[in-house]
Amino acid sequence: MKAFRDTWLVYARAMTLNLKQPVWLVVMLIQPLYFLIFFAPLLNGLDGAPGFEAGAMETFVPGLIIMMALFGSTFVGFGLIAELRAGVIERMRVTPVSRAALLIGRTLATVTTTLIQALLLVVLAAPIGGLTIYWPGVFLMFGIIILTSFMLGALSYGVAIVLKSEDTLAPVLNTFVQPIMLLSGIMLPMALAPAWLQSVADFNPFYYAVEAARSLFEGDMGANAIWQAAAYIGALAVLLVWWATRKFARAVA
Amino acid sequence: MLIETKGLKKTFKSRGKEVEAVRGVDLAVKEGEVFGLLGPNGAGKTTTMRMLSTLIEPTDGVARVCGHDLAKNQAAVRRDIGYVGQEGGTWGEVTARDELVLQGRLYGMSKKRAAARAVEVLGAFQLEEYADRNVKTYSGGQKRRLDIALGIMHEPKLLFLDEPTTGLDPQSRAHMWDEVRALRERGTAIFLTTHYLDEADALCDRLAIIDHGEIVAEGTPLDLKKEVAGDVVAIGVTDGAAAAVELLGGKDFVREIEAGAPDPATGVALLRMYVDDGAAALPELLRSLDGKDIAPASIELHRPSLDDVFLKQTGRSLREEH
Numbered sequence: 001m002k003a004f005r006d007t008w009l010v011y012a013r014a015m016t017l018n019l020k021q022p023v024w025l026v027v028m029l030i031q032p033l034y035f036l037i038f039f040a041p042l043l044n045g046l047d048g049a050p051g052f053e054a055g056a057m058e059t060f061v062p063g064l065i066i067m068m069a070l071f072g073s074t075f076v077g078f079g080l081i082a083e084l085r086a087g088v089i090e091r092m093r094v095t096p097v098s099r100a101a102l103l104i105g106r107t108l109a110t111v112t113t114t115l116i117q118a119l120l121l122v123v124l125a126a127p128i129g130g131l132t133i134y135w136p137g138v139f140l141m142f143g144i145i146i147l148t149s150f151m152l153g154a155l156s157y158g159v160a161i162v163l164k165s166e167d168t169l170a171p172v173l174n175t176f177v178q179p180i181m182l183l184s185g186i187m188l189p190m191a192l193a194p195a196w197l198q199s200v201a202d203f204n205p206f207y208y209a210v211e212a213a214r215s216l217f218e219g220d221m222g223a224n225a226i227w228q229a230a231a232y233i234g235a236l237a238v239l240l241v242w243w244a245t246r247k248f249a250r251a252v253a
Numbered sequence: 254m255l256i257e258t259k260g261l262k263k264t265f266k267s268r269g270k271e272v273e274a275v276r277g278v279d280l281a282v283k284e285g286e287v288f289g290l291l292g293p294n295g296a297g298k299t300t301t302m303r304m305l306s307t308l309i310e311p312t313d314g315v316a317r318v319c320g321h322d323l324a325k326n327q328a329a330v331r332r333d334i335g336y337v338g339q340e341g342g343t344w345g346e347v348t349a350r351d352e353l354v355l356q357g358r359l360y361g362m363s364k365k366r367a368a369a370r371a372v373e374v375l376g377a378f379q380l381e382e383y384a385d386r387n388v389k390t391y392s393g394g395q396k397r398r399l400d401i402a403l404g405i406m407h408e409p410k411l412l413f414l415d416e417p418t419t420g421l422d423p424q425s426r427a428h429m430w431d432e433v434r435a436l437r438e439r440g441t442a443i444f445l446t447t448h449y450l451d452e453a454d455a456l457c458d459r460l461a462i463i464d465h466g467e468i469v470a471e472g473t474p475l476d477l478k479k480e481v482a483g484d485v486v487a488i489g490v491t492d493g494a495a496a497a498v499e500l501l502g503g504k505d506f507v508r509e510i511e512a513g514a515p516d517p518a519t520g521v522a523l524l525r526m527y528v529d530d531g532a533a534a535l536p537e538l539l540r541s542l543d544g545k546d547i548a549p550a551s552i553e554l555h556r557p558s559l560d561d562v563f564l565k566q567t568g569r570s571l572r573e574e575h
Contacts, residue, residue, distance in 0.1 A: 009358050013347075020346045083344055091342030091403060094306055095359040096331045 003098040010097070010105025017079075018113055028117055029124075032068045036061070036128055039187075051189035054218050057129035062141065062213035063186035065121055069114050069145045070184075070206065073152035074177045076110045077160030077169055084164060089248075099249040103157060104241065110153035111146055118145050137216035144209050144216075144229050151237035158244030184210045205232035254317070255411050255442050256282035256305060261314035263300050274300040276466040277314065282411075282444055282459075287437050289457035290446045291559065293571055297466040298446035299339065299415055305444070306336045306413050319410050332360070335409035339416045341400040343388045349375065349399050350384045353406055360407035367406075374402045378432070394425030401432060405441065412436065414445040418452060430456055450559045450571060462563055469566040474559060481557035481565055483508060484531030486538065489521040489551035497524055497547050504541070506534055521550045525564075527557075 018024070043056040052059050083089055092102055119142075126133050156173065163169050183197075184190075184206035190198055201207040208229035215223035263275040275297040282288040290298045303309045305318055307327045316323040319333035343352050350371055357367030375381050378398040383391060391399065397417070404412055417433070418426045433443055433456055447453050453460050454474045461471040470477055490497055494512045501524065502510045510526040528534040531554045542549060563571045 006359065009355060013351075013355055016351065017346055085340065086344030087338040087340035087342045088344055090308060090338050090340075091336070091356075092359065093308060094331060094334070094336040095356070096328055096361070097359045 003101055006098040006101035007105045007108070010092075010101050011108050012105075014106050014109035015112065018109060025113060025117060028068065028072045028113075029120060031071070032064050032121055033124065035064055035067075036125055040064075040129060051191035054214065057131055058217060059189055059214060061125045061129050061131060062217040063184070063210045064125065065118050065141070065145070066148065066184070066206065066210050066213050067181060067186045068117060068121060069148045070152065070177060070181060072114050072117060073110055073149040074156050074173050076106075076153050077156035077173070078166055080106070080157050080160045081164060081166055081169065084161065089161075093248075100241075100245045103154060103245045103248045106157060107150055107153040107241070107244075111149045114149040115142060115145060118142065131217075134217065134219040137219050137221065140221070140226070141213045141216040144212055144226075144233065147230065147233040147237050148206070148209055151233055151240050154237070154241045154244040158240065158247045161244075161247045180204060180206050183207060186210055205229065205236060208232055254281055255284055256280060256288075256316070256318055256444065258305070258316040259314055261301065261304060261316055262312045263297075263304060263309065264312045274466055275304070275311075278463070278466075278468055280461060280468070280471075282442065284410075285437065285440055285442050286458040287433060287443045287445065287456055289453045289460035290444070290463055291448070291450070291453040291457075291460050291563075291571075292446075292463035293448055296463045298448075298463055300466075301463070302413050302415055302444065302446055306334055307331055308336075332407075333410050335404035335407065335412040337400045337404040337412070337414050337417065339419065341396055342403055343396070343399060345389050346387050348385050348387060349380055349391075349402070352388070352399070352403060356403050356406045362407070370406060374406060378402045393421060394428060397421060397425065397429060398432070401429075405436065409441065411442045411444060414443060416446055416448070418447070418449065448571065450563075454559050460559075462559075462566060464563075464567045470562060477559065477562045478557045481527065481561045483527045483529045483557075484534075485553075485555050485557055485561050486526050486528055486531055486534060487551075487553040488524045488526075488538065488542070488549050490524060490542075490547055491515075491520050491522075491550055493545070493547040494522040494524065496545060497542060500541055500545055500547075501526060501538060504534075504537070506530070506537075519550075527561075531555075 040057065040060050043052070043060055046052045047056045089102070122133060122138055125131065159172060160169055163172065183201045183204045185201065190201050190207060193201065208225045211225035212223065212229040215225055258278055258280045261275060261278040262273070265272045265274055278301055290301060292298050300309070304311045305316060305323065307323070307330055311323070318330045321329040321333070323330060353371035353374060354364070354367045357370050358364065362370065375384050378401065380395065380398060380402065383395060388396065388399065414433070418429050421429060433445070437443060445456070457474060459471070459473050460477070461468045463469070498510055498512050501507055506529045508527045508529070510524060513523040513525065515522040535552070535554060539549065560571050563569070
């Protein structure tokens with residue numbers, strides 16, 4: 001009970017901070033919109049080609065939404081470093097607040113903003129890409145967004161608390177997030193990949209997330225990728241939240 | 254006793270090497286007193302405080318804080334203590350009121366109780382005017398007052414203050430001293446670290462001097478200074494330092510004498526001695542030097558300060574470190 005209350009308190013503080021800077025909500029949307037306007041049209045000629053059987057936009061837009069969740073959540077650790085330096089985390093660690101709440105409250109705030117961004121992107125992308133939205137599928141896709149954002153937010157906060165410096169955090173996160181993005185088939189479907197690249201992608205949980213998002217957008221609710229994405233990313237989320245909570249409990253700022 | 258420690262130790266691993274930050278500290282802090290931990294940077298002050306406030310785990314040793322075992326009952330310790338770190342505890346786009354209410358709620362207060370207590374605390378620290386402004390617009394002194402306000406939101410029995418006046422201008426510093434005294438009047442015990450001699454002297458009921466992770470002296474400022482018997486005379490000479498040490502050291506009223514290294518800029522070496530009665534000793538000391546044609550470049554006579562205590566225990570001056 002106490003842990004839930006504490007999580008809510010930490011969440012409410014993080015959300016208040018987010019809402020005071022609504023400009024970030026928009027800034028994070030700009031990158032996917034660039035892709036949608038300046039890159040997606042290049043794919044139009046591939047409509048119906050291998051990998052694009054469902055249509056070019058129908059293939060690209062779901063991946064774009066996963067990409068936004070990927071980048072939006074991976075870099076939240078930067079905000080934590082400023083708070084670490086200012087002694088905010090230390091101040092809270094001296095109170096009887098639940099250690100898990102310190103991490104989970106913040107991570108849930110990241111999930112919330114990512115969901116709002118994803119919803120805005122779906123609404124904006126549909127008319128631009130000429131898509132019809134299949135809402136039941138989109139809602140299930142939001143489930144995958146929640147897991148993705150939860151896992152990556154926790155990871156980012158955990159890494160931030162270990163590294164304690166923006167200068168090292170940026171390259172570390174980039175080194176990790178770039179191959180994950182490329183190996184997930186966001187830009188071009190993995191169906192185009194040679195066998196070895198496909199085999200590597202099979203180990204990338206975000207490959208399944210992108211595939212699942214595409215199936216759900218189409219309305220194919222029975223695709224294997226859906227439960228695979230939920231299982232892999234869900235398991236990783238549990239593991240990383242556990243790890244990051246330990247880092248929060250022992251942080252030496 | 255609010256704090257009792259025995260053999261408290263902390264060893265950090267840094268690039269494969271073990272660094273002993275605190276090497277067996279025994280401390281006792283009583284209810285309602287202001288207790289200071291005085292020492293140079295890197296002496297282990299902050300590490301000791303972070304162990305006692307549950308932020309880091311001791312490598313060895315035992316401690317009781319507010320009656321609770323530090324190793325076994327951290328939750329109970331946390332409820333009874335307040336802590337104000339060196340960096341403070343707020344940042345950016347948050348208001349003092351929001352932070353205070355949250356702080357109260359993290360200690361289990363209801364929303365209503367926390368809001369009422371926040372109003373009380375804002376008043377006590379003259380922060381009402383800025384209560385709903387973002388913290389990033391605060392001056393150094395205002396921010397420091399908010400830091401302390403956050404630390405006492407839940408009316409702790411014991412408040413830890415890590416270097417409370419470092420980086421403050423003289424006026425804010427004087428205010429901070431007043432705040433500490435006012436808290437003590439209201440019955441809150443305070444454990445503070447400082448590297449300022451005047452702060453330790455003026456503010457603390459009792460203090461411990463720490464150097465290289467070990468306590469080298471403990472007592473009231475007055476008692477500690479009394480241990481350095483007599484007055485302190487410092488005479489600066491450009492040459493003949495060795496002869497002067499021999500000459501003055503032979504006087505029966507000079508208890509101890511030592512020569513410092515010559516100042517690289519001026520070439521003046523400081524002879525520092527403890528004498529029974531400084532006023533009577535000065536003419537005699539000067540006459541003796543004159544007899545050997547040693548001309549003093551400077552003369553200083555003062556009652557022993559905490560710096561003399563530190564110097565006597567460690568062979569170094571705390572003043573020179575800063």
